[in-house]
Amino acid sequence: MFKQTDREHNLVYLMKSNLLKRLESSVHSFSLTLQNIIQQIDEHLEKIDRCDGSSGTIGEMDEIDAEDPELEEALIGSKVKIFLKDMDLIRWKQDLLYDREILLRLLHQARNVTPDRDQKLLALKRLIEQKIKHPINEQNKKLLIFTAFADTANYLYENLHQWVRNQFGLHCAVVTGADRPKTTLKMKKVDFNHVLMNFSPVSKERDKVMPEMKDEIDILIATDCISEGQNLQDCDYLVNYDIHWNPVRIIQRFGRIDRIGSKNKQIQLVNFWPSIELDEYIQLVNRVKGRMTILDISATGSDWRRKRRLHSTTLAKWK
Structure with a gap:
């Protein structure tokens, strides 16, 4: 029988897991x-x-x-x-x-963990620098960064946009769904659709709507508000800065760039998994991989090929 004490213990566990999940994010x-x-x-x-x-x-x-x-x-x-x-x-x-x-x-x-001491943020910076200097497709410097939390997305933008602009001369943007989008690219109207259009101008057919625009957004930070229904296949590199409990969400994120019509010969997905110490508490890795195995068994056709491709991507760990 399910008792009130059981309910309270489960509630405590849920609250602890959610709090540690925020730590896993940033x-x-x-x-x-x-x-x-x-x-x-x-x-x-x-x-x-x-x-x-x-x-x-x-x-x-x-x-x-x-x-x-x-x-x-x-x-x-x-x-x-x-x-x-x-x-x-x-x-x-x-x-x-x-x-x-x-x-x-x-x-x-x-x-005490300021941005200059944030090892996860520093690892992301190294990843961005590597991608820009050594693109996996010729001259393609675009990179899409996903996070589950708007707080983390805004934190990344505040600590990356000026650095990206000064170091590489590229434009950065953030879209969360909770706040108004931000970008270093000068635009007449900064909103959800215009930011995505300037990040993926070919797939979004920007030239038909904004023929005067020449510059593009190369690094987009976003929450799951764009994890479905968006064609962003100009980009060839996607980073999961944190991992969602549901592996389907990871596949949906990857589906923004793994789409029909992509001109990229290669596309890459990078996952930031939690440290071993943190994962001992939230058990995120085993949960996601276990659910992914179930999806692989039950999936067929193109869905199965996409999940197989997802497994073959590079995984990044941070401490």
Whole structure:
């Protein structure tokens, strides 16, 4: 029988896995999550301190409107509302303070990992430099970088666009779906479609819509908002900066450049897998590879060939 304690243990495991998944993506993303949790703890602590115990009891919940703004100070919780006075506030406050102390230490350590000390970011820079200096197809310097989180995408753009422009004279862009796209390429209108069109001008037939444009975007950083339905086969090199739990998403990402009509003789996929120490906790590698094996067994035709091609690509690890 599934008990409440089982549900709570599973919830704790899920929250831990999601937090570590943010760390697998980037230290910056992990830091932002820690800040948000600490802020929520501070808000709860303030609410506990303001509680005077004068509100109703849990037995009256059927008779009140939990959404009543006047009861906001007396209730805690989002989906499930509980009266503060029906809780062990002393014990809860002690637990919150204990968690807050640990999270603050983690945040302090995470903030020490500045961009110049971020080994994963430095590994990506080396990869970009290698690709630009030694393209796998003649003169093709395009590179598509995928990440699951908008925070990580914006972090990469902020730390790459000026470096790419100064070192190689190329343009960079970021598309997340959550924020307005950014790019170093001067355009009349910077939006989702125009950024993709300038990244893959041949497949998007840019000359019919923007014949005046001559420069292109060579490095595009994006979330999964473009993992489906986009023809970006001008690009021949795709990097998964973090790995999605679902291997189908990885295949969908790769499908942006592995498409009919590509003029590239070769295309390359690079995966950044988590370090061994981190993967011991989230077990991402085994989960993804296990699900990929199931997909290989059940797939047929062109789908099977695409998955086989996916397995043959280079895998990059970072520490």
